[in-house]
Amino acid sequence: MSIVAERAVAPLAVPPASNAVIEKLRKFAELGRGDVGALDAVCRNRRTLAADEDLVQEGRRCYSVFVILKGVGFRYKYLSDGRRQILGFLLPGDMCDTHFVISDRSDHNVTVLSGSEVATIAIPELKRLVAAHPKVERALVRAVLVEVAIMREWLLSIGQRGARHKLAHFFCEVSTRLRCLGEVGSDGSFFLPVTQIELADATGLTVVHVNRCLQSLRREEVVIWSRRHFKILDWDRLQQLASFNDAYLKLDRP
Amino acid sequence: MSIVAERAVAPLAVPPASNAVIEKLRKFAELGRGDVGALDAVCRNRRTLAADEDLVQEGRRCYSVFVILKGVGFRYKYLSDGRRQILGFLLPGDMCDTHFVISDRSDHNVTVLSGSEVATIAIPELKRLVAAHPKVERALVRAVLVEVAIMREWLLSIGQRGARHKLAHFFCEVSTRLRCLGEVGSDGSFFLPVTQIELADATGLTVVHVNRCLQSLRREEVVIWSRRHFKILDWDRLQQLASFNDAYLKLDRP
DNA sequence: CGCAAGTTTGACGCTGCTCAATCACTGTGG
DNA sequence: CCACAGTGATTGAGCAGCGTCAAACTTGCG
Numbered sequence: 001m002s003i004v005a006e007r008a009v010a011p012l013a014v015p016p017a018s019n020a021v022i023e024k025l026r027k028f029a030e031l032g033r034g035d036v037g038a039l040d041a042v043c044r045n046r047r048t049l050a051a052d053e054d055l056v057q058e059g060r061r062c063y064s065v066f067v068i069l070k071g072v073g074f075r076y077k078y079l080s081d082g083r084r085q086i087l088g089f090l091l092p093g094d095m096c097d098t099h100f101v102i103s104d105r106s107d108h109n110v111t112v113l114s115g116s117e118v119a120t121i122a123i124p125e126l127k128r129l130v131a132a133h134p135k136v137e138r139a140l141v142r143a144v145l146v147e148v149a150i151m152r153e154w155l156l157s158i159g160q161r162g163a164r165h166k167l168a169h170f171f172c173e174v175s176t177r178l179r180c181l182g183e184v185g186s187d188g189s190f191f192l193p194v195t196q197i198e199l200a201d202a203t204g205l206t207v208v209h210v211n212r213c214l215q216s217l218r219r220e221e222v223v224i225w226s227r228r229h230f231k232i233l234d235w236d237r238l239q240q241l242a243s244f245n246d247a248y249l250k251l252d253r254p
Numbered sequence: 255m256s257i258v259a260e261r262a263v264a265p266l267a268v269p270p271a272s273n274a275v276i277e278k279l280r281k282f283a284e285l286g287r288g289d290v291g292a293l294d295a296v297c298r299n300r301r302t303l304a305a306d307e308d309l310v311q312e313g314r315r316c317y318s319v320f321v322i323l324k325g326v327g328f329r330y331k332y333l334s335d336g337r338r339q340i341l342g343f344l345l346p347g348d349m350c351d352t353h354f355v356i357s358d359r360s361d362h363n364v365t366v367l368s369g370s371e372v373a374t375i376a377i378p379e380l381k382r383l384v385a386a387h388p389k390v391e392r393a394l395v396r397a398v399l400v401e402v403a404i405m406r407e408w409l410l411s412i413g414q415r416g417a418r419h420k421l422a423h424f425f426c427e428v429s430t431r432l433r434c435l436g437e438v439g440s441d442g443s444f445f446l447p448v449t450q451i452e453l454a455d456a457t458g459l460t461v462v463h464v465n466r467c468l469q470s471l472r473r474e475e476v477v478i479w480s481r482r483h484f485k486i487l488d489w490d491r492l493q494q495l496a497s498f499n500d501a502y503l504k505l506d507r508p
Numbered sequence: 509c510g511c512a513a514g515t516t517t518g519a520c521g522c523t524g525c526t527c528a529a530t531c532a533c534t535g536t537g538g
Numbered sequence: 539c540c541a542c543a544g545t546g547a548t549t550g551a552g553c554a555g556c557g558t559c560a561a562a563c564t565t566g567c568g
Binding site: 449450451461462465466469 | 546
Binding site: 059085087099107152156 | 313329331333334335337338339341353356357361362392395396399402403405406407408409410412413414415457458497501502505
């Protein structure tokens with residue numbers, strides 16, 4: 001039973017000037033040729049980051065926003081005793097902290113995992129972009145709304161679900177989001193470079209307990225994993241465990 | 255030791271046309287006379303609600319937004335097994351679901367407590383308002399940012415704090431927000447019409463445990479309460495228990 | 509090869525949950 | 539005015555889910 005996905009991406013259909021952000025925002029609004037061009041231009045300043053390099057730090061002033069082009073990032077916050085809560089994951093195409101357009105301070109940290117690629121956009125540049133491209137602005141606002149909906153679902157999950165159910169929900173959400181990006185194989189496998197430590201901090205559990213729960217999910221042949229590669233064997237069961245409904249991840253264009 | 259506040263409001267300083275929303279948004283932007291007038295006009299359609307009447311229901315279409323003028327409301331979400339998570343509280347001046355401007359569906363419920371007064375604003379009316387009054391729009395966006403910051407803090411709290419600390423944090427946050435509204439007496443007392451059931455659903459604890467924790471806080475003379483009236487006796491201790499920092503509730507105007 | 513980071517396992521016990529009963533308060537109808 | 543019901547607060551007993559501590563093991567990497 002191999003865990004590794006056969007190449008999930010479909011490179012054929014991708015138009016010349018495209019990247020993860022463009023693909024994502026296209027789902028939220030009908031973008032014109034000019035919109036796409038402007039988005040592409042604004043993502044020109046790219047870099048690949050070392051693991052655990054913070055993009056944004058609590059309390060610091062920020063003069064630019066970031067877009068994940070490749071890899072995974074997450075927001076997090078510390079408690080004074082050192083406990084950490086992960087607030088949400090950033091997948092390719094996610095733009096973080098668009099709110100710096102209004103406020104230049106952050107109340108939380110953002111980091112990326114091993115060798116992710118991000119684009120840096122200066123705030124004035126972003127302002128010009130949305131001013132000149134109302135459809136892009138609309139799409140960005142929608143993206144933010146989905147992000148907040150995800151936070152509500154996390155509150156529900158962390159507050160009310162039991163440990164196995166929290167993990168099940170996490171896998172449902174992340175794999176659904178990755179599937180939208182074409183990064184889940186037809187066999188339900190995907191690559192997610194998070195450690196059990198991060199899984200723990202995201203769900204409000206301890207590493208030890210996460211480990212045991214994962215194993216029980218493996219024993220029941222729901223999810224298996226091996227070195228950051230996960231594979232969902234029984235989606236129905238997983239969804240049922242999580243009482244997962246993907247509605248909150250989508251925003252129907254009215 | 256009486257719990258009830260001596261009248262905390264200062265009716266003298268209030269200008270003729272004002273309400274909770276105007277007061278709140280004034281903290282986020284310098285509003286002109288026209289802005290205030292428009293806000294006042296838009297809040298004309300008021301009504302007082304029966305307890306536990308839902309303003310918004312999950313999955314339903316919505317054609318208007320609501321503003322809390324008096325009283326308390328909250329957002330919540332159910333799990334399929336009936337467990338409920340409260341996602342956040344709405345205090346006077348809070349406008350809920352401004353995002354209906356973009357999407358007309360809600361993924362969660364909103365309700366108000368006993369005899370709150372709300373204003374209903376039709377979406378097109380709100381759109382006209384923000385289009386004609388950029389300062390109001392700016393203030394509304396800021397209000398949303400603070401709301402999201404509160405959600406992040408709740409994720410941290412629910413995920414990482416212990417029971418007593420969750421409650422302490424809850425009291426810190428709510429009393430700080432109420433203080434901004436002038437609804438906390440100089441002796442630290444305030445009226446908050448929530449039951450221990452709601453406290454439990456907000457913190458992800460059970461009623462029984464909430465009760466025991468509250469009592470331990472009372473025994474230690476940190477907080478006391480009696481029929482919806484709370485009084486913070488030892489703010490420093492409470493803040494320390496919660497490791498509370500009010501920064502996330504404020505947005506410095508740059 | 510040897511270290512560092514992450515995973516896995518075991519033993520133990522506390523925090524917080526469940527179940528269940530009682531008490532207190534408020535509003536209702538007779 | 540009181541009996542009664544409904545809602546919320548309080549208490550107790552018992553227990554389990556999850557955390558803590560600690561150690562061994564596995565994998566990646568210079």
